[in-house]
Amino acid sequence: MKDTVVLEEYAKTRSRRIENLKRYGTIALFMGPFLLAFIVFFLYPLGYGVYISLTNFQYGRPGVENFNNFQWYRFLFDSSASSKLYESFWRSFLHSFIFALIMVPIAVLVPLGLAILVNLKPPGFKIFRSIIYMPSIVPLTAAGSIFTIIFMEGSQHGLLYEFFGIDTKWFIDSWFTFNIGSFKVDVAYAWIPIFLMCFWGGWGGNFIILNAGLQNVPKSLYEAASIDGCSKWKRTLSVTIPGIKPQLVLCLFTTIIGYMGLYGQNFVLSNGGPANSTISSMPGGGKTSTIIYFIQDIVANNDNFKTKLYGLGAAASLIFALFVGIITGIQMFCTRDKKTGFKISEAYQKWNKIR
Template sequence: MKNAMLPANPAFWFVAPALVLIAVFFFLPAAASLFLSFTDFDIYALGDLERLRFVALENYLRLLRDPLFWTALKNTLYFVLIGGPLSVAVSLGAALLVNHRLVRFKGLFRSLLFLPVVTTLVAIAVVWRYLYHPRHGFLNYLLGQFGLGPVDWLGDPDWAMPAIILMAIWKNFGFNMIIFIAGLQSIPTRLYEAAVIDGANAWRQFRHVTLPMLAPTFVFVTVITMIGYFQLFAEPYVMTQGGPANSTLSVALLMFQEGFRWWNLGYAAAVAFTLFLIVLAGTLLQLRLRRGAI
C-alpha cells in the first residue's frame, strides 16, 4: 500500500529537487508578498509583529489615489512604448547585417555586439555618464559640430528619459539580435531563390519572405522585451535615482523606494502586484494580437 502511493514515473524523482527549490524560493515568497500587500507591514511591524494589521484593499486604493504612482506608470509606459519598438528594430537590423552572406568574421561581430548585454550596468553607467556630460560629453561635442547648443541629458526632465532609453537600447539589443539571427538561419534558402527567380528585389524579399517567416520569433522577442522593459529599474536607479523631478521614476523604482527606503513593505508589495497585473494584461493582449496577425 505504501509503495502504491509513491509516483511510479522515475522522471518525477529527477524533477522533484527542482520543484522543491522553485516552491521554496519562488512560490512561497510570492505568496508571502501577496499576503503583505493586504497588510500595513512597515518598519514597526518588522520589529514587533503585533503591530501588523490586515487592511484588505487599502494599499491598492491608496495606490490609485497616489499621484506619484501615476507619474511612475506614465514614465514606464513611455519607456516601454518608445524604447521597446526601437530596441526590437535595432536588434533586427543588427541581425540582418551580421547574418548577411557577404559579412566575414560573423562570430567576432556577434560576440562584440553581445558584449554590452553581459557587461555590468555600473561600468556602463560610468561610461555613459561621460558621454552625457553637459559640458565635456561626446554627444554634446557632436551637437556642437552641427552648430547646436549643449543638452543637459540627465539634468533636464525633457531629455532624461530619452537618454535612459538610448542607453538601454545600446545595452540590451544584443540579446534579441542573437534570437533574430537564429530565426534568420532557420529560414530555408530555397524561398529566397524562388523569390529571386520571380524577380523580387532585396526589399520585396525582406517584406514577403523574411518578415513572415520571422513572425514566431517576433512574437517571442516582443513579449520578452515588453516584460523586461516594464521592469525598468537598474538604469534610472544608477543614472538618475528617478530624477530630475521624477521624470525617470519607474514603477519598479517606486516599489524599491517604498519598500527599502521608507520601509512601507505592505504598500510596496501592492505596487509589485499591480505591476504584475499590468505586465500580464499587456502580455496577453500582445499574444492575442500577434496570433491574429500570424
C-alpha cells in the same frame, strides 16, 4: 500450489513497483528541484505578498498585522485617500509605459534589420556580428559610468562638452512638458542618456536570437520567391518574417517585460532624478522614476518608507505584475499560430463545385 500462486503475484507486484519507481522516480528526480524552487521562490513569496498588501504589515514586526480594509489599494486607485502617493504611483507607471512603448519597437526592429544585413554575409560579417553583440557583455555599472562621463555637464568636463561644446545639464534640466488627462508630464533631459544606454546595451541579445533564427529559414523558399519575381522587400515580408516568427515572438515577449521593469539604467545614471518638486518626498518622486523605482524606494532605498509603506510596495508590485501579465497575454494571443482546421479545404471544395 497456493504458495506458488502467491509468489507469482508478489513477483508481479514487485515488478510493477520497480517499473513505476523507475518511470515516475526519474520524472520526480528531474522535476523535484524545479518544483521546490518554484514553490519556495515564487508561490510562497507571491502568496505572502498578497497577504502583506491586505494588512497593516510593519517591516521588522511580522505577525502583529491585521486586515486593513484594502487601504494600500485605495491609496493607489483613489486620489482622495492620499493624493501624493496616488500621483507618484501613476506618474511612475506612466514613465514605464511610455518608455516601453517607444523602446520596444526600436529594440526589436533595429536588431532585426542588423540580423538581416549580417545574414547576407558581406565581407567581414563575423567581425560585425561580434561588434554588434559586444555592448551586451558590458556590465550595467560600467556602461553607466561610461554614459555618465559622456553626458556630464560642462563644469564637470563631460565628453559632449569637451568635444562638441554641448553644455546641457542632462541630469538636472527638464526638456519639455505635455499633458495626459490631468497629469502634466515633465520630460527630463536625463531620459536621453537612459534611452541611448538601453538601446546600445540591449540590442545584442535580440540580435543573436534573430540572427540564429535566420539561419534556419530554408534557402529554397528564397529561391522560389525569386523565381516568382518577388522583390527583396517582398521576400523579406513573405519569407523572412514568417520564417523567424517564433524568434520574433520571444524577443517581443522578453523585451516588453524587460523595459516595463526598467530600473538599473535609471538608478545608475540619474538615481531616479531630477526630483519632481510636487512629489519629491514620496517614493518614486523623480522625473525619471519608473514603477520598479517606486517599489524599490519603498522596500529598499528608504528606511522610512520601508517601515511605514511596506504593504503599499506589495500592492504596487501585484498591480504591476497583473498589468504586465495582461499585456504579455494580449501579445501572445495576437501572435499565436492560427489553426484553420478544415475551413480552407472545405472552402476550396465549395469553390471547386461552383466552378
